Amino acid sequence: MSLEVILLAIGSIFPWGFYLIYTQPNTGREKRFFFIIFFALLLGWISTELVLRASAFIWPETEIKAKVAKSILSQTAFLAFVKAGMMEELCKSILIVSLSLILAFDWKKKEFLPETFLVGGFVALGFAGIENYHYILTAKEDDRIHTFILRTLKSSNAHLLINLCFALCLIKSNKRQFPDKYWYILSGFLLAVVQHGLFDFFVIPVGRFGHWAATALFVGIWVWIVKDRRVYMKEEKIYKEKPPQEKPLNEEVSQVVPEIIR
16 A cells, blocks of 8 residues: 555645535534444445445456447446446445434434535545545556546545535435435435436546536536525524523522412
């Protein structure tokens, strides 16, 4: 393991992680942020292993003797929407929901807490960090900085945006009643698959148009996230843990002094 590559991989997700922590609203539960970030990054790494193992099991590499004519467009669509989009988002979404139910869910109200936003973001960054490490490691030494910049601005950004959208869908599902809540979360997962597929579909065929289209997709998703976050994660509407209030002196005296029987 190269220390330089490790530092570059960490640097490729650090700005986005700092943004998430810095902009997270005050909820009164800041003590659990460390555990959320740590376990979310860990699950992001685990999701990469799940994707690799699941892909190898479902699509084993076999030698094809006969030449089969396939459309480049269909191959790109399959790779973007199914092999990459469906598999990666399925693994990440399951882990995001699982960790959110443990660390960012109010079981009394049956509602996802604002910390779900952190869970989704750092699971995405954990996945992106491991992925960036492998891409930077396999790149030529002269191209490592260039690969680092591209992975930071595009790939880390893409994973983050897609999973932040899914995390917001979990938070927005609080407004839904059962069983509509489950269908809304499922629609959030399908949205993540479509977003991931579109990004890869534009980027895989290396070209100027694809990069411009992917950039336009980034801008649109960022605007969407910022708008919904302002609506559903307002400071004054967030579930805050209120400190125990001291009882008024009159109540304490009334409990100590016996009632006079008239």
